[in-house]
Amino acid sequence: MKLNDKQIQALFDFTKKKLVHFYDLQIELVDHLAASIEEEMELDKKLKFEDALERVYRKFGIFGFSQIVQQKQKQLERMHYKRWMKEVFSLFRWPQALGSLTLLGSLYTLDKTVDPDYLRIGFGVITIVFMIFNIINIRKYRKPKKQLLIMQYYFPGIASFWSYFYLQYLINFYHYNSLFFILINFVGIIFLAASYQLNEKLKSEAMRLYPEVFV
């Protein structure tokens, strides 16, 4: 006995009630519940949908869906961190290494030619603009119509952390140091570029797997 659209919607609502807010996880759980309920109702023709659902949900143990959500979040964090590290290393491989070297060269030239005070103000403004852009982006991508767990890591915390750290540097370091200026900007921009690359990949993956969310 196949479940109808109304019953499938009831299962989506049920997962939401059990605090599974992410669509990518809901899909998997709803399908599992539906397949299991269909089998239960096949075996016992008199069994009601609600009773079958209760019976099936009991199989998930005392923690229900919460353990699955927690574990999934943990695994995704680990996976994103690994992938982010890969992106960082990829920036030092040919042909992207050329870009990184150019960046290093430009920072060196800037340091030699432009007045340190102008540099500090210029980079300060860029950091503030970036922070605002970052906040807007997080808000935009963390609240789609249907939330996706995979997109929760859009613009990882490292970007915000870096901006904060950089602002602290601008405020507190009165003595200009060329080496520090070049290094802090080089590492910062490399990290951000890696984050950007990873985010674009995550976005395209999410769009490929769950196109209905982005409609």
Next chain:
Amino acid sequence: MEFRSVKDTDRKRSLLAGIFTHLRHFEIHSFFCLLYQYLSDLCIFVVMKKNPDLIKGSLSTIILELLSQSKKMYGYEMVKKVKEHTGKKLQVTEGALYPALHKLEADGLIESTIEQIGNRPRKYYHLTQPGKKERIIRKTELEGFVNQLHALFNFKLA
């Protein structure tokens, strides 16, 4: 898991401290006893670190094996397959299956695709190339472990 690793390091530290105390008092015999204990503990620690799944259970190996038998599978299908193959003697619980699947996916051993089946979307899993290699390694390890257990129990009975 983290708690256990902290405990392990503490234990190693205390054992090391014991070794150095004995060194100071020239008690060679007990020093070697402690050294032996330390080395055997270290071996167990290394084995557990290298393959924690062997101790905790073999659910991930079962998943990899099931996926190798068919091209793609979804979660409920795996639960059913395990039940069928083992005559309902072995049951994979839903609460354990999905975290194991998500871990394998995060490790890059399996991949997922979404397909529309009737009126609902379904998530299918399939093995990746590293997953295929890992399946063979884990299967060999598990078989070796079972053989060793078998030999050990036969020895004790005799």
